[in-house]
Amino acid sequence: MRQFLSVIVFSLLTIGFFAGYSNFGIPQIEPAPPPKEEKLDLGSMTMDQFIAVGEKLFSGKGTCTLCHNNLGRAPLLDTIGEVAQQRLKDPRYKGEATNIEEYLIESLVKPSAFVVAGFGKKGTNDAESPMPDVSGGSIRLDEAEITAVVAYLQDSSGAEVTVEIPKDLGKKKEGGEEADVAEAEPREAISDPEKLIAMFTCDACHMINGVGGEIGPDLSKIGALRNRDYLRRSILDPNADIAEGFEPDQMPEGMGEQLYVSELEVLVSFLAGLK
């Protein structure tokens, strides 16, 4: 028994040492919280504010400073205005940009269009960039955000700021209510499909059981035409399939972020039942 106890004490001390070292032997860094999926309110912004947004994105959600810092993982961007002009003249340049602004945007969404010498992915001989497309993957900047970052890059590198604060994108915000929904405190999930349709103003664009708008297709008999997966997809990712006779980019994206999963299913079931 004595042996048993001393083994136990020994083991607990060992664990205690490891835990103690991890708590007190090394600095405790509070990891940055997950990026918020916040929407920009572009309506009333000055260019300075817009650039400030870009700066925030640059070190925050955009995670640019993860690589673009003074550790040599990626080129520094403090003179990018000038550098971009050289890039455009570089014989290796095969992209489509003709000015600094376009070059910057291209660098962000098609990083491999031009790869700075020595920075390419290992083994690709600078043909492929290790930089992710910042409009996709886990960074997922939207168009307005990318424009803001470009404004910041132009400003901080001393180049002329040529971008304009996007106005047309603001349209998405017109259904201001939707944005509010996302921002608002957690709410009770809604289980009544009619309420959901009213809340998300589907009927502003869609005819449902004879009432509603005509911007989108009539949904009154949609359950007979489409199955549930199709329906779910058209709410989460409206541009995945475009209904015949309609244009893409008409139905608002991002409703999936505001709907609770259970609500999405309520809606889908409701639509599927419209026969």
Added chain:
Amino acid sequence: MNGPRSRKTGRTVKTGLLLVTFGFVVALVAFALSGFDQLGAIAAEQEVAADAAAASPYGPAPKLTAADYPSIAGINSRVAVWIFAQLHLWFAAFVLAVPIFVFIIEAIGMRTRDKRYDDMAYEFIKVSITAYSLTAVLGGALLFSLILFYPHLFTYLSTIFKESMIYYALLFFAESAALYIYYYGWHWLQGGFKKWVHLTLGLVLNAVGTTLMLLANSWLTFMMSPAGVDAAGVFSGDAWAAIHNFLWNPINIHRFVANIAYGGSIVGAYAAFKFLTATTKQERAHYDWMGYNANFIAICALLPLPFAGYYLAAEIYAYSQQMGITLMGGIFAWLFIIQAVLIGTLFLSANYYLWCGMGRSDGAKRYTKYIKYIAIVLVGAFLVWFTPHTLVLTNEELKALGGPYHKYLGPLGIMPAKNTAVNVMIIFTALSFMFYRRANKIATVSWVNAGNAIQVALYTAGIANILFLGIYHGYFTNTVYKVAASIPQVLTTLIVIVGSITLDSFIYRGGKQVGPLHWGRIPGRAQYALFLLAVSFTWLMGLMGYIRSGIRQHWHVVDIMRDASPDAFTPTLGYAANVVSVAAIIFMAMVIFVFWIAQVSGNKTLPAGYWKE
């Protein structure tokens, strides 16, 4: 020790446990398979027959909000799932590893016809039987907590892995069957042909067990490097693509090797405890010998582990530079310092045990004077490894740290220096081991001196080459070539180890023994080295589990399914260390239970006058 009657009680206890486990698992599998619809409409959706209009029968990954995570009785869901997953992993690693070396030991026994090996193999497998039941129970608990706390994640993953889950269940039954026949058939399947049948059963057992692990790994690597799905998470239907994702094999390799080392260390601790409590000389000799063998297996698996680890890290980097930097550069950089402390502890305690074990031989005195130098080199190499690398993640973190590089130690923090340190550590461990093997032998070949000179030359040249490569590539070439040193360094290490073992076996061919080995002649403190090994290993596994999941950051499935729960943030290292410590203590308590059960089956009470004559 075991009377016929007590063995029977033991079996009854185990069979009971077995039945309970089976019942539990069957119920869970049934629950999991049928429970999909109860989980809500989402799951049933996936079943809806493909309509003409549908491009794919699978939906995109759900986008969740905080309200989609049930909160139950104020339990912190992340911690609950974390602890169950970790406990399950520990037991699974143990249960996977033990049959691997039981198989090896049985084969050695068959070759050498030394029955001690067979008895030892049997004793190992006996320990793993109860552990097996607990593995299943904990696996069930993990499944259950996942369904309970993360229903949408579970549903999404199971739509992708549905087929393989059924195989998982089937394999589990196959594994149980193989294990029980292997164990209960041990004494029956002895001698000649029957022994071969038994060994084959062991092989089947291991093949099934390993496949089981590979399947389980595919779930977790899918979450890190999803494949077989599009950007929205819509599954293509190709299950193999999802299983065979980018990080699957790198993790498979690292885990497989780590599990063997881990199994060795736990059995070593068992032997150490039995040694300390042994009452007779024979018992002490037996458990000393067992501890030695277990430690030997642990060391063999420990030597290639750093390479498997760096390979894994390189693959993570290749998969995504972002993830790679999160792994090696951000707050997790400090984790690798803790990792270095732990790995240093592993190497030092394994070596220390070897050195103490030299006391078993009367001829060891010839070598003891070198030990202190090995110790110094090991500690030095360990300190280099321990030196932090660059430490950056976000600007705020940068500010908190005051700069990306450690002020003075920066140059030692780079990869080539660490690679050099690891290789040096491995070579010196091999050297320790060579001294140990030599301790009890006297060479009789005529060319002993020449042979020894070659050995010295081999080690010297090898170490010099490793240092040269490290220094040259680390400090005199530019970034791109910095890692170029690692492959020639590893090759050098391998050549030195293989070369010296081969040479030594020739030098000592037909050599004399100094005297019989005195098994059992080893100080008690050496046994504590074995405990240290087991505890550090356990804790290290827990820690690495944190980083493996941590580098996914706020994603359930990287880039595809976001974690919207209140726990989506990365916890601090200290917090993680505390969770791991609590889990490790629970695990220790359960292991003690396992060993206790294994021993209870040997006890018997003869109550006087209780039974009628």
